[in-house]
Amino acid sequence: MTYHTKSLSELSALLEAGDVTSVQLTEHFLARIKAHDGELNSFISVTEAQALAAAAEADAQRSAGKAGPLTGIPIAHKDIFCTRGVKTSCGSKMLDNFTSPYDATVVEKLQQAGVIMLGKTNMDEFAMGSSNETSFYGAVKNPWNTRAVPGGSSGGSAASVAARLAPAATGTDTGGSIRQPASFCGITGLKPTYGRVSRYGMIAFASSLDQAGPMAQSAEDCALLLNAMSGFDPKDSTSLEQPVPDYRAELGKPLDGLRIGLPKEYFGEGLSAEINNVVQTALQQYKDMGAEIIDISLPNTHLAVPVYYVVAPAECSSNLSRFDGVRFGHRCEDPKDLEDLYKRSRGEGFGDEVKRRIMVGTYALSAGYYDAYYIKAQQLRRMISDDFKQAFEKVDVIMGPAAPETAFNIGEKADDPISMYLSDIYTIAVNLAGLPGMSVPAGFSNNMPVGLQIIANHFEESRLLNVAHQYQQQTDWHKQIPEAYA
Amino acid sequence: MSLGPDDVKQIAHLARLQIDEQNIDGYASSLSNILDMVEQMNEVDTTDVQPMAHPMDVAQRLRADEVLEENQREAFQAIAPKTENGLYLVPRVIE
Numbered sequence: 001m002t003y004h005t006k007s008l009s010e011l012s013a014l015l016e017a018g019d020v021t022s023v024q025l026t027e028h029f030l031a032r033i034k035a036h037d038g039e040l041n042s043f044i045s046v047t048e049a050q051a052l053a054a055a056a057e058a059d060a061q062r063s064a065g066k067a068g069p070l071t072g073i074p075i076a077h078k079d080i081f082c083t084r085g086v087k088t089s090c091g092s093k094m095l096d097n098f099t100s101p102y103d104a105t106v107v108e109k110l111q112q113a114g115v116i117m118l119g120k121t122n123m124d125e126f127a128m129g130s131s132n133e134t135s136f137y138g139a140v141k142n143p144w145n146t147r148a149v150p151g152g153s154s155g156g157s158a159a160s161v162a163a164r165l166a167p168a169a170t171g172t173d174t175g176g177s178i179r180q181p182a183s184f185c186g187i188t189g190l191k192p193t194y195g196r197v198s199r200y201g202m203i204a205f206a207s208s209l210d211q212a213g214p215m216a217q218s219a220e221d222c223a224l225l226l227n228a229m230s231g232f233d234p235k236d237s238t239s240l241e242q243p244v245p246d247y248r249a250e251l252g253k254p255l256d257g258l259r260i261g262l263p264k265e266y267f268g269e270g271l272s273a274e275i276n277n278v279v280q281t282a283l284q285q286y287k288d289m290g291a292e293i294i295d296i297s298l299p300n301t302h303l304a305v306p307v308y309y310v311v312a313p314a315e316c317s318s319n320l321s322r323f324d325g326v327r328f329g330h331r332c333e334d335p336k337d338l339e340d341l342y343k344r345s346r347g348e349g350f351g352d353e354v355k356r357r358i359m360v361g362t363y364a365l366s367a368g369y370y371d372a373y374y375i376k377a378q379q380l381r382r383m384i385s386d387d388f389k390q391a392f393e394k395v396d397v398i399m400g401p402a403a404p405e406t407a408f409n410i411g412e413k414a415d416d417p418i419s420m421y422l423s424d425i426y427t428i429a430v431n432l433a434g435l436p437g438m439s440v441p442a443g444f445s446n447n448m449p450v451g452l453q454i455i456a457n458h459f460e461e462s463r464l465l466n467v468a469h470q471y472q473q474q475t476d477w478h479k480q481i482p483e484a485y486a
Numbered sequence: 487m488s489l490g491p492d493d494v495k496q497i498a499h500l501a502r503l504q505i506d507e508q509n510i511d512g513y514a515s516s517l518s519n520i521l522d523m524v525e526q527m528n529e530v531d532t533t534d535v536q537p538m539a540h541p542m543d544v545a546q547r548l549r550a551d552e553v554l555e556e557n558q559r560e561a562f563q564a565i566a567p568k569t570e571n572g573l574y575l576v577p578r579v580i581e
Contacts, residue, residue: 101564195542238540303526327574336577355498355505363489363521376532385538417519
């Protein structure tokens with residue numbers, strides 16, 4: 001059986017009908033990982049024994065009549081989520097020896113819903129990167145062209161789903177780390193509203209921006225996963241007390257009268273002509289479904305990258321101070337004093353990009369510079385957020401490209417941090433404003449996938465998923481699988 | 487904004503990061519480029535704009551000061567680099 005060509009929703013139906021068991025599904029995907037991941041490098045750890053045991057348990061639960069829609073579904077977790085008794089590296093040498101003593105809330109919630117963990121996916125070190133090349137475990141390859149990057153930082157999750165080594169995966173998005181790799185790999189990814197999904201046990205990068213979300217084959221699959229992932233968590237002080245709707249409930253709503261905002265700033269200089277064509281074609285399809293296109297402006301868009309590269313490094317320099325070689329993680333050999341212990345453990349444990357960001361953040365927060373950098377950035381952050389507020393008075397959703405270009409080649413931008421940072425130019429503002437956003441496969445340019453970005457107002461994930469699902473009823477871009485993995 | 491090798495050494499010290507001597511110039515140049523890019527922020531007048539610390543302007547939630555977790559010292563110290571009698575070991579601080 002070619003279970004891997006089926007969506008998570010279809011697999012759920014097969015399990016429900018008794019046409020397949022969770023053990024069979026889990027074995028199938030584990031075999032695919034074995035066969036293909038040598039080339040792709042999308043997994044850091046594969047948890048075969050645990051997966052098979054959990055699958056057998058899920059099958060027993062189903063026989064006992066206690067199964068939900070996700071019971072027995074195997075998925076992969078980004079290696080940023082703490083998993084009890086399993087190595088949790090965050091793509092870093094610093095945590096190469098770290099076995100988490102507890103589960104992240106996201107992991108726990110999915111486990112309670114009956115989901116089986118296949119393994120932990122590769123990622124940019126501490127989620128800092130847009131290409132997966134900063135991982136201590138080596139670059140991940142894009143299944144559509146193994147010379148190209150899968151995007152980042154959730155590149156392992158995106159590549160594993162694109163190659164159907166897992167039906168779906170979890171990801172995290174601080175400045176585009178779900179949407180940009182989803183776009184590069186031709187899958188559907190959703191970054192929820194800030195505070196929607198618990199950050200407990202998700203190794204922190206920039207706490208006011210980080211958010212976990214599903215990466216899957218379709219909006220419908222994302223809805224199913226988000227149902228299980230969302231919700232208030234007293235263990236995360238930034239988790240918001242908002243009821244969790246059934247995200248599948250509004251998928252079928254017609255789009256008649258939907259007002260789509262097109263920010264002129266997302267279609268200017270730097271956008272590839274072919275990506276523009278793909279997005280315009282998608283917009284025409286939305287018009288045909290009854291949507292109205294409205295030109296809008298988000299005038300501070302050009303400031304999003306500079307603001308982000310103050311806020312995110314500042315928060316990261318503070319968050320990553322916990323890695324000190326004392327309680328867990330890498331420790332240098334024979335430290336001569338405490339300062340030597342800190343400096344060498346951190347110097348040896350962190351890679352280049354992480355060091356760079358810690359230093360930018362340390363500088364921006366240091367005495368005499370705090371107002372000029374951090375406060376200034378926080379003020380501009382409000383202006384960027386206000387742009388969206390005004391836009392959402394006129395429109396229901398905002399659309400544009402997820403990235404200015406398709407997946408670039410491995411090594412192409414590795415030595416040029418700024419040009420790497422600019423590949424998140426359309427996604428970063430959404431994090432600064434705390435809004436939910438998606439990338440949905442909308443076509444190809446030079447045989448590489450192109451993602452359409454859809455942005456909604458706070459807590460309007462249902463609308464986002466509805467808008468994406470209706471498009472996926474009219475198109476089959478999301479069903480394309482790279483030939484080598486079909 | 488241009489940072490020199492001494493600035494990089496000072497920042498690395500503040501961040502408790504050991505940087506190899508041969509990489510200092512590289513960091514000076516990449517950090518300077520990043521700060522130059524960030525300079526764009528100064529084009530905009532932000533007088534009277536309230537800084538935004540939280541995307542939804544929500545204040546930190548507080549809870550009653552009750553013990554909710556049980557002691558898991560052994561589990562936590564099992565993954566520590568060096569412990570003894572329930573304590574984390576570091577190089578001698580006071581002679």
